[in-house]
Amino acid sequence: MTGTVAVGSSDVKSIAQPVAANRALSGPRVNGRVVVMTLYLLFLMLPIYWLVNMSLKTNTEITSGLTLWPQEITFDNYIRIFTDESWYSGYINSLTYVLINTVLSIAFALPAAYAFSRYRFLGDKHLFFWLLTNRMAPPAVFALPFFNLYSAIGLFDTPWAVALAHCLFNVPLAVWILEGFMSGVPREIDETAAIDGYSFPRFFVKIFMPLIASGVGVAAFFCFMFSWVELLLARTLTSVNAKPIAATMTRTVSAAGMDWGLLAAAGVLTIVPGALVIWFVRNYIAKGFALGRV
């Protein structure tokens, strides 16, 4: 396989000229691709733009008529969220359980992924399939039993309940992603380290972990993301103290009507964490969403 790729890329260099000329000649096709891409990106960005647009308007402007951009930009909606404790505590609660979950998932998944990538053992295929089914299990099925379980052990309405509940789909995800990265590290490294007298824990931390650092980063990002976007379990397992931001957002409906500007601002702020790190994982997005199977 690698042979074909190498031949392919050297071929490209030798006939890059005619290929480029060909592309320039077949102008209409290139334009067709640009048109499809532009339209698609426009379709993706418009609703997001609308949310940002609304978050910078006053409620009077929102309800009095349609304006394509804010006539008078106001940051009042954001200021209210950052100064009102009932609002910003939602973000803190969400971040708390998401971070606990990410750390737990990675810590549990690391040794398991190593086992799957290096050894065959009794029932390994079945176990791998079982992990997959948990990624596919509908949260709606688990909402009620989780509610009972975490109430019974006294964790209800704490970040720990949500963090543990999200392990249901994040631990399998982390195992699958890490396994993919670990399989890319040649076995010989393990063996050489053993010959050099490294104990296994020292080898794992000193030599192996740096080699799969990007894999750990990608797995952590996706654990963070999937825990951040989930609402059903997070809402079911909390009431007051650990209420996630997503649940707080439903409060914008009041007797005075809907506070659209505030709702939009809260929505924009939930997009920010994803938007901030997306650049660093852009080449791994497909891998992460496909459980490392690409």
Place this chain on the structure above:
Amino acid sequence: MTKTVNNKAWFFVLPVFAIVAFSAVLPLMTVVNYSVQDTFGNNQFFWNGIGWFQELLDPSSQLGERFFDSLWRTLLFSAIILLIEVPLGIAVALAMPREGWTVALCLVLMALPLLIPWNVVGTIWQVFARGDIGLLGWIVNHLGIDYNYTGDPLDAWITIVVMDVWHWTSLIALLCYAGLKSIPDAYYQAARIDGASRWAVFRIIQLPKMRRVLLIAVLLRFMDSFMIYTEPFVLTGGGPGNATTFLSIDLVKLALGQFDLGKAAAMSLVYNLIILAICWVFYTVMTNVDAQRERIEA
């Protein structure tokens, strides 16, 4: 890479096994427990055998009718979005720029909807599709089309489908793009020398290379659309009437709204079994495709 057989590897897997068993098997046992009992409140439970399952799977009973209605609704939804998202995703992947800074830009912009919390996705479309303050609803209404997603079942369906296409088509596109990237340039050059048409290149070179990623894409999209909850719940709340009450929404209504534990538990188990069966079929096909590929490459 050949792996050595070593059953001690189980010690490495044990923590994962323990935590997933704690959060998957334990709750499922509770569900099984509820599904065979009836309660009249006060935490008093009575043995009910397979009564709930009989009622659930009997379309003439009230519960059965409700269950099958939401099941067909969910299946119809999955079918519609797959029919739209798969071809659209492939088209977008083919339209991706091949090199330069635009590649990274397209990747980042395309991935953005995937990283938005699901209730915010619902909120975005709830606002965007409104006739008074939303751009989409306003434009459609001003084109003279009567459109109101909170009142008309068809409009509600269209809005949810468009929302899902907006939310998830990028996933299929990104997966297909990953598959396309693995095709060596030599293949295209050979095709050009042979004078292959654009369609032939797609059929014979690109589609086979995308088969594996497409399989994963279809699996993920089918599963996630089959258990969709948050987005339609925020957008329509399952309405108007029951028009957009999908299985998950119905189940949560039954379990946490009405606290009909026995019925909800029976429904959960049947729901889970359907998912398990479909998952197994996909997994078998996927491992077969993998094995086939390894044989060809060996």
